[in-house]
Amino acid sequence: MNVLKFGGSSLASPDRIKLVAETVKKHLQNDKTIAVFSAFGGVTNDLLYMAELASQEDTSYKEILAKNEKRHLDAIKELIPVKSQSSVLSRVKAEFNRLETLYEGVYLLNELSNKTKHVVSGFGEILSSLIITEYFKHSGVNADFLDAREIIVSRNLNEKVQVNYDVTYRNVKEALNGKNSELYVVPGFVAKNGQGVPSTLGRGGSDFTAAIFAGALEVDKVWIYTDVNGMYTANPYLVPQAYSLKNISYEEAMELSHFGAKVLYPPTLQPLLNKNIKIHIKNTFKPEEEGTLISRSSPENFRSVTGITHIDSIKMLNIEGSGMVGIPGFSKRFFEVLFQENINVVLITQASSEHSICVAVKDDEAEDAREALNEAFEVEIQYGKIKPVEIEDKVAIIALVGDRMKSHHGLSGKMFSALGNNNINIRAIAQGSSERNISAVIAKKDVQKALNTLHEQFFEVPSKELNLFITGVGNVGSKLLDQLQTQEKYLLEKLRLKVRVLGLSNSRKMHFDENGIDLGNWAKALENGEKADKKKFFDKINELNLRNSVFVDNTASAEISSWYKDYLANSISVVTCNKIACADDFVNYQQLQNLSREFGASFLYETNVGAGLPIIDTLKNLIASGDRIHKIQAVLSGSLNFVFNNYKAEEPFYKTVEMAMKEGYTEPDPKIDLSGVDVARKILILARESGYNLELEDIENESFLSEESLKTENNEDFFAVLEKDEDKFKEVYKQAEENNAQLKYVAQLENGEAKVGLQEVDPKHPFYDLSGSDNIVLFFTDRYSQQPLIVKGAGAGADVTASGIFADVIRIGKK
Missing domain, CATH: 3.30.2130.10 (VC0802-like)
Structure with a gap:
């Protein structure tokens, strides 16, 4: 004898019932079959909801009752030939008349007892089973309806079910004695108590019904058909990567179902465990899938956690x-x-x-x-x-x-x-x-x-998912997105990192996609996004509450940097090329470091100094290994190095600055670079990483710009003053040329004091041959006292800055 059970989702429409019938017929090819059916999808909820409405004297229950009656009658008309509909139509209408009478009683008494709840909630299974029985009969199957209310005896107190197995098993055998049908259709969920009053086996009890019949008949296996491919490693609706388990033990299934795995009703295992009856959970809509087999042991499950x-x-x-x-x-x-x-x-x-x-x-x-x-x-x-x-x-x-x-x-x-x-x-x-x-x-x-x-x-192949939320998609941000798209396969295969971009924002628009933004079409998605709002951007990230969340700031905005503390305090890591936060008041810088440690969120800003060069990382490693910093000398502005490498006093100085802007080496406001403020911030960050408590105003800044140029308020006025000051720039250049020296804008930290300014560098100095937009840093330490440790390379440009941000993201992934 086969024992099958089909859930409500498998019976949600006449088309699905036809699909279920094909599955039942395949089982009939092997042996006689008992098929247990739930109510049509959603009906039990409606039955209980109508009872609540009636108890509140809300007559809208009648509309819902009429819709449910129509649904069942329409199913009959689609499943059963017209000439054979009359008897089942009459039976179904009689059941709805009984329901209507029960609801009227609840309405008049203004009271809903647990007894009445159990009675009305079981009608769905009775109705579905009556219709399905007739459908099988008119499909050429010798089918018989068995009313579980006349067979299963149970006591239900506040959803705690106690089955009288001795009486119930005897009833099952007597119900089948002398009958020779090939298919027995049984309504799930319903039962009666010791006094013969209709009761239920609890929500989800159709599984239990099938198990009771299986236990009574001592079959080899129970087949539970549902809308998923078995029991999963986790809820697939909450964990997209979850997968179905081929084999699990009774005990594992019991624990999983007790703790919320809705595929199996927890009491289902009770009548099966001692008789070693297996349970095979299958997908009604994908019967070719293997599903999950529940048995005494799970030898094929090699994992420590099931x-x-x-x-x-x-x-x-x-x-x-x-x-x-x-x-x-x-x-x-x-x-x-x-x-x-x-x-x-x-x-x-x-x-x-x-x-x-x-x-x-x-x-x-x-x-x-x-x-x-x-x-x-x-x-x-x-x-x-x-x-x-x-x-x-x-x-x-x-x-x-x-x-x-x-x-x-x-x-x-x-x-x-x-x-x-x-x-x-x-x-x-x-x-x-x-x-x-x-x-x-x-x-x-x-x-x-x-x-x-x-x-x-x-459960997953050793890999880590990073969820990125990026603000700033200009030169640097767009390059970062390109790099992420290009390296997606490499990151997954070689580093076991799955990096997803879920949020993007610029100054005008922001866009979120919980499934991951298509990096081949991000610009269009962002343009069609909602109005940008920094608080809403933060609130959305916090609301999503995803593991390994990373906020990436590619801007130079002081306002955005003021949000770092909120991100870190919510365990959202921060990666930034924005120097403002780390060059802010020391107490604020220290607060960010403390928040990072307290809430386990990374705060990485390698690109604050030297774009993609590992300057800060090298400094941290020196200090962590016990070395002491005596002096740092550095050319830290790729834009200034580019400007003074290209200015030959032949073309005006402002033209060289314009070229640097066009190449993307300067900030949108080039005065930030040329004033030395940007370099001052960088040496300040290195000083703080070296253990010194310095503020920006402590950095001595020997600016080569005139006061008039520093006071300008826009780029047009700034360039006009640079043009007017051309003679001064020529003089500075000619003087260095006469001394056989190169002009370099140098930052220096020594004995806790820091300064920045334009210097003449002679041919013997490591800075002399620094070309293009390169940066260079000399670390003089206990270990590198005679010959400094040198870090040198491209220190400006969107590509290298983006690569530095990329590297910080990878560091978080490897954490």
Whole structure:
């Protein structure tokens, strides 16, 4: 005998019912079959909703009832030939008349009892099974309808089901005795109690119905057909990378279903476990898929963790106080109260100091539990020995499940480390002695991030997903996007990094795509985006709450840099070429460093000095390894080096500056470069990284520009003054030429003092032959006291700056 079960999503339309019938017929080729059916998709919810409306004297329930009646009658008309419809139409209309009478009673009494809920909620399965039975009959199948209400005897108290297996098994065998049909259609979910009153097996109970029949008949396997390809490593709707499991054990399935895996109703395993009856979960719409086989053991599952699941409909109860410490029987009283109130405890944790007990219960039972506990411990609360019970809501439980967890060391550490690195706070922890489950209570808002984080940690090919949110898509930003697109395959194959850009912004527009922005079409997507708003950009990133989130700033905006502290405080890493934050007041610079450490978010700004050159990284490594910095000499402005390498006093100085602007070597406001402020900021950052507490005003700036040019307010006026000051520039150049020297704008840090300014460099100096827009830094340290450590290379330009930002992103990926 085959035992099959089909869920409501498999029966949502006549076309789907026809597809289900083909699957049933394939099973009939091998043996007689019992097929258990749920209600048509969504009907049970409607039945209960109508009861609630009726109890509130809301007559709109009649409209919903009429729509459901029409839906079932339309299904009959499409599935069954006209000449054969009359009997089933009459039967279905009679059932709807009964329903209408029940709702009228609820409406008139203005009362909805649990008994009435169970009665009305079971009509969906009865209706679907009656229609499907007739459809099979007129498809040439010898089918018979078995009413589960006359067979399964159970007691249902607040969704806690107790089946009388002795009576039920006897009823199953008697119902089939003497019958010779090839197919028996059974409505799932419904039952009766010991007094013969209709009852149910709890939401999702159609699985349980199939298991009860399988247990009674001691078949080899139960087939559960649903709308997914079995049980998954995690909820595929929340974790896109989740995949179906081929084999799992009964115990693993029980843990996963208990903790929210909705593919299988938890009590389903009860009648199957001791009789070693397998469960095969299959996809109705993709029957060729292998699905998941649940059996005594899972030999093919080689992973230490089998699945990750969660429960989000819970609340925490906390009771604490010094009056609990060392008092025998306190825990007994606590849990006895919950038992008497028929409240199930999902998770328990108690401090070893015995100062507190924390339990998780279903959210709709939390208030009743609190009232009962406060009443039971009224005297202790009155005398201040314990505090009144507190409820903590907006929480969820996540759990790692696996038979092989107990043989692998360090799983808890990996789990909590992964969560901690993504700023997911753990409120409570529980682990059974079987070590098959590790559970943690977290904030409900963090569930999706936690599931994806743990799935990445335990199930995916060692890889890491980075989610980028980029502001500034001009010269540098556009080059960065090009590089990310070009290197996408390399990053995934060689570095195991999956880098996605989910948000973009410029000064006018911003655009988000939770599935990842197409980097081949980002400009058009951004142009069609919404109006840019810095707070909304931050709020959206925070709302998405994705693991490994990185904010990338490619601007020179002081306003945007002021948001870094908010990003870091929310565990969102920051990568920036914007020097303003690190050159701000020292207290603000220090705050960013502290926030980065406190919240585990990277704050990387390698491109603040030397574009793509590893200057800051080299300096940090020197200091971390115990070396001491004595002096730093550097040419840190690629734009100024380009200008003085190209100015020969033949063309006007301002023309050379214009050329540098056109080549992308200067800031949009070239005065920032030529005034020396940009170089001052860079040496200030190196000074701070070297351990000195300096402010920008502490940097001595020997500007070669006139006061008049520095006071201009736009580029047009600035260039006009540069043109007027041409004789001065020629004089400076001729003087250096006469001294056989090159002009270089040099930054220097020595003995805690820093300065920047234009200098003549003789042919023996390492700076003399510095060409183009190159930068160079000389580190004089304990280890490099005679010959400095030199870092040299291209120090300006959109490509190299973008590559430096890219490198910082990679550093986060490798963290």
